[in-house]
Amino acid sequence: LWLFFSSSVPVPPMQEWELVVLGKLKWNLAAITPHDFIEHILRKLPLPKDKLLLIRKHAQTFIALCATDFNFAMYPPSMIATGSVGAAICGLQLDDGDSLTDLLAKITNTDVDCLKACQEQIEAVLVNSLRQVRQQQQQSNPSKTVDELDQASTPTDVRDINL
Numbered sequence: 001l002w003l004f005f006s007s008s009v010p011v012p013p014m015q016e017w018e019l020v021v022l023g024k025l026k027w028n029l030a031a032i033t034p035h036d037f038i039e040h041i042l043r044k045l046p047l048p049k050d051k052l053l054l055i056r057k058h059a060q061t062f063i064a065l066c067a068t069d070f071n072f073a074m075y076p077p078s079m080i081a082t083g084s085v086g087a088a089i090c091g092l093q094l095d096d097g098d099s100l101t102d103l104l105a106k107i108t109n110t111d112v113d114c115l116k117a118c119q120e121q122i123e124a125v126l127v128n129s130l131r132q133v134r135q136q137q138q139q140s141n142p143s144k145t146v147d148e149l150d151q152a153s154t155p156t157d158v159r160d161i162n163l
Contacts, residue, residue, distance in 0.1 A: 034063045037081035037108070044107045045085075051094060058088035065125045075118055082108045083118035087126070090119070 022029065038059055042052060062084035066072040072080055082104050089095045101119070105112040 032077050034066070034077040034081035034084065035060065037078050038063075038085065041082060041085050041104070041107060045089075045103065047089070047094065051092065055085065055088045055092065055094070058091060059084040062087050062122050062126065065129060066122060069125050071121060071125075072118075078108050079110060079115065079118050080122075082110060082115055083122050086115065086119045087122045091123075091126075 038056060042056065047055065059081070063080060066075075066080050066084065075083075086095075086101060086104050089100060101112060101116055104110075105115045108115075
């Protein structure tokens with residue numbers, strides 16, 4: 001059917017029809033995701049320029065982890081992005097305590113306690129993910145010592161996460 005229409009109907013009218021169908025189905029093709037907020041948040045933080053790429057990669061990894069956990073379904077994308085940036089900065093030990101959380105809450109106009117709760121949940125998801133990886137490694141290679149497995153760090157690429 002698509003081949004029939006694509007060869008007999010010019011592209012512009014076809015695109016208009018597609019938009020009508022998507023509108024009737026109420027599909028939102030311009031959905032906002034947590035990734036849309038990362039750059040805005042990072043730009044407003046006083047961070048060392050040489051660490052921005054690493055912070056961004058860690059935050060993107062945290063966002064990917066959040067997408068796999070139903071507990072984050074009710075959080076708005078801005079909260080997930082803010083919590084992920086906070087967790088990335090804390091994990092890299094680039095923060096100076098609660099002032100980071102206060103600044104992040106001010107930047108995104110969110111409640112400090114809600115932001116702390118979100119960030120703690122993100123960190124808990126990471127811990128659970130790393131624990132699962134560690135268990136899989138122990139099962140597949142029992143000769144490795146616990147000390148070797150404890151040297152795990154935050155994955156910086158979504159492809160490094162085993163779910």
